[in-house]
Amino acid sequence: MFDLSSLTDTDTDKDVVRIAISGEIDLQAAPDFKKRLYEAVGEGGTDVVLDCADLSYIDSTGLGILLGALKRVRLNNHHVFIRNLKDSIRKLFRITGLDKAFILEEAQ
Template identity: 65%
Template sequence: MFELSVENTGGHVIHLKGEIDIYSASDFKERLYNSIGEGGQDVILDCSDLSYIDSMGLGILVGALKRIKQQNHDIVIKNPKSTVRKLFRITGLDKVFIMEEAGA
């Protein structure tokens, strides 16, 4: 199961929970892109409760990053679990996205 919630207190924070896979990807894309459209600022994706993301989910994040870069903003991946962090590292996306660990 996948959940996404948005918090706009002192920044645009999107909390991701559960798994982003082929079954939840279209919902994730729609909700993420809608949230970015509301933005006008950097987006922080709080991944502390995200247990899994597949290649489809990573592709959606890359597309979202391209959109937000056009607005001169960025996406920060915050507090990813080790499994999620490993996928970013293996794919090289840890060099594309700003990655923040707990306490950073």
């Protein structure tokens, strides 16, 4: 089970899509997660901030979906920032090299 909520922040100089992800992203959740994440990211025309404070589990299927979203955003020369990763999940980003592809921010 997972949840995803998003909003576009237009208060700053440039628009940012802020997405909060919670719960578990596994094989069962992957199709719905992919659909909702890609809807939230759209064509990738803005920076994206993923808040993962309440994300408790993600597998390689979920990491692949995040990478797909990153590719959309990078095509438009924007960035994906990931905040508040739990240590166990940060470790997966490091193992797969995704810590170099995304911009991982320390817990806030």
